[in-house]
Amino acid sequence: MPEKTATRPLSFTVGVVILLLIFLATFFFVPGWNVNPEGLGQKKIVVHRGDGLRRIVRSIRKTGGARYETPLLVTAYLFPGLRNIKPGRYTIPPGHSNYSLLAYLHGHPQDEERITIPEGLRKERVAAIVSSRLDIDSLSFMRAATDSALLSSLDLQANGIEGYLFPGTYNFAWASTPEEVITFLVGRYRTFLTDSLRALARKQGLNEHDMLTLASIVEAETPLDGEKPLIAGVYLNRLKKNMRLQADPTVQYALGGANPRRLLYKDLAIDSPYNTYRHGGLPPGPIGSPGALAILAVLKPEKTSYLYFVADGKGGHRFARTISEHASNVRQYRHARREAEEKARRAVSPGQ
Incomplete structure (x- = not known):
């Protein structure tokens, strides 16, 4: 009889321990009962810089990623290594437990x-x-x-x-x-900008900053990649002859504003070190971020005797060696622009 009495408390204790282990395993490691309880697929949460653990857990609950906040908080405090969740936007797949969800957010790359x-x-x-x-x-x-x-x-x-x-x-x-x-x-x-490209800049007589500045002007002058080396050649010619660059994009930059507009004659008189109509040489710095082709155009310019260019009204430019040739190209551009404006006016008001 005494042996049976001693066995019962032991069996009861073992049973309680097993039940407790089952509860803890369920609480921490069984998916579905708290995390994404509806099983509705992926959830997205956002963790901003400065968000603490409680705010993150609240966000998970509000997005439907968890039924209760407390189980996640308890898990985080019992497993402190999971508390550090980096700021980011995360896509959470279904099938997580309290523990695996925090582990996922802790270690998974953000979106x-x-x-x-x-x-x-x-x-x-x-x-x-x-x-x-x-x-x-x-x-x-x-x-x-x-x-x-x-x-x-x-x-x-x-x-x-x-x-x-x-x-x-x-x-x-x-x-x-x-x-x-x-x-x-x-x-x-x-x-x-490799060492070999830097060497090409020095060959042109340009330090890195000046090279990038000129490339930014070339980038702004033309959308045509094939024209960039030729335009770079023109500007390098003007610099060597101590001619002012007279680059419209530098004036646009001096005027400011998000969207460049057509320049007026009065704009060319703006008092700014970026106004290359008033100041010789290059402006103080780049006027935008040039791409690879504009940089390469300055480093490997087309050898030319051209000193001038003007838009041709079709997206490209006409080039000239003398001021008289340039004046003729300017007249052609203005004529083409007037024709385009008249055509646009007729399209808007066909009956007039």
Whole structure:
């Protein structure tokens, strides 16, 4: 009899322990009872910079990713290694337990955005594109763009990042910081500009900053890749002859504004170091970020005797060696522009 009495408490204790283990296993490791309880497929959550654990768990519940917040909080406190969840936008697949969900958020790469930075954009336009796709606002991007410590770490001159945000299509983590985006884009430019290309710049008599400045003007002058080496050749000819560049895009840059407009004669008198109608040589810095082809055009320009060019009204340019030839091309351009404006007017008002 005494032996049977001693066995019962032992069996009871073992049973309680087994039940407790089952409960704990269910609580922490069994999917479905708390996390994504409806089994409705993937859930998306956003973790902003500065979000604490409670805010993150609340976001999971509000998006339908969990029935209760407490089980996730308890799991996080008992497994402190899972508390560190990086800012980001995450897509959570179904089938998670409390533990595996936190482990997933802790270790899984966040969602990325594929972003295209077109050639020739000013830093303000780059900021607008980046802020429209990532967890970044334009003001914070622009503040980072003038941060002296960041500029110094990137070995950039005092006038900032203008021109160094290398165009292209890239994947960025959604929660990237402005500093990370800027550092990456400048890094892509540094990678592109190899030692052999730097040597070509020196051969043209240009340091890296001046080369990039001229390339940004070439980029702004023409959308035609085939014209870029010829336009670069014209500008290099003018620099060698100490002629003012008289580049309209530099005046556009001096005027500011997001969208360049047609220049007026009065605009050419604007008092700015970027006005190459008033000041000789290159402006103080780039007027946008040139792409690879514009940079290569300056490094490998077309050898030409042309000193002038003007738009031909069809997207390209007419080139001239003398001022009289240039004047004739200007007259042709103005005539073509008047014809185009008249044609557009007739299309809008056919009865007039």
